[in-house]
Amino acid sequence: MGDAVLVRATGVERSFGPRRVLRDVSFELVRGGALVVTGPNGSGKTTLLRLLVGLATPTRGTLDVALDRARLGFVGHEPLLYRELTALENLDLFGRLYRVPERRERIGMLLERFGLWEARTERVLAFSRGMTQRLALCRALLHGPELLVLDEPHSALDLDGAALLDQELESLAGTTTFVVATHEPARLDRLATGRLALGRP
């Protein structure tokens, strides 16, 4: 894989038992690029993103990501957080595991930026869906990933939150590579360098 290409998928397929979820998906994504993945419900967007971050493996085809998992950030359908821990405790745990330098400062900065500083000592189970999504974004950005994989990141966010996310993504454009699955592709027009439309397999 050339230096510029960060992700290369060739004929990727994924089945769960007899049910094929992804069929013959191929694309390349260069460093600093942004691939916007669209498709109806059940077209395999979430599955493709889970394959990309290594939470699942293709049934057929090859999927090469030229990064180790320390450099990946992922926001999925679930927040990947502990509901009984506070926002601060969650980020502190993941910050430790990711060896984030100056962890406390970085956590404080992200919580401030995403409007969660006041709620930092509240348990996640007391958060609204939108607040939980904001915290999931903080977790994914905590270690400054080179590849950010986002599964419908605007879902559950209010207008302010969605605008904040757009602003954040634009500030990272060029230095970070993105794969974003969305039902609102127009939001990502300025960011997108490539598009992948999945159909039902």
Place this chain on the structure above:
Amino acid sequence: MTGYLGDVAALARKDLRLELRARDTLPAMLLFVLATLVVFHFALPQDAGDRAAYGLLWVALVFTSLLGLARAWVPEQEAGALDGLVLAPTDRSAIWLGKTVAALAFLGAAELVALPAFTLFFAPLDASALAGVLLASVGICAVGSLVSAMAAASRGREVLLPLVFLPLAIPIVVGGVGASISDEPGKFLGFLGLYDVVFAILSWAAFEYVVTE
């Protein structure tokens, strides 16, 4: 503390914090082990002798640990937190070891209640019996944390955990009862120690394959 052991400590501390907050596991374990010993106290005939009572102690401890292990991975399943841990750049065996340390703390707390209660209801425990409990607890938690992770990932988790764990716990019961009643407890303690080492290494090495495809 940094590096691998720092990750283990952070993960174990997280489990202790979750338990202190939610109190889902430890109170149930404490009540269960006490209730079981009380039931055994009344169920065991007066002339059954101490040797039968030692066997029942091990039944109580194994089933109490099973109760705790059944809930061990629930916080990780609730909001996809296990995926978050699997994606983190830490060695995945640290996730298992952190869970094992936390499970050991819960089982140890249950034993702090169970052992005095056993002495009160049945018979005193000597040093070899206590050493047997200590070694057995390590084995129970090492194997149990792996098996409960496997069970948590499957549809029939409530059934799978006891079906897989209880056969694997038979050597622990044999060793523990032997250490409690034998005239030569050393060989049973050695057996328990060997079990701990072998199964801890196997669980440590196998965990990655349990949580990844």
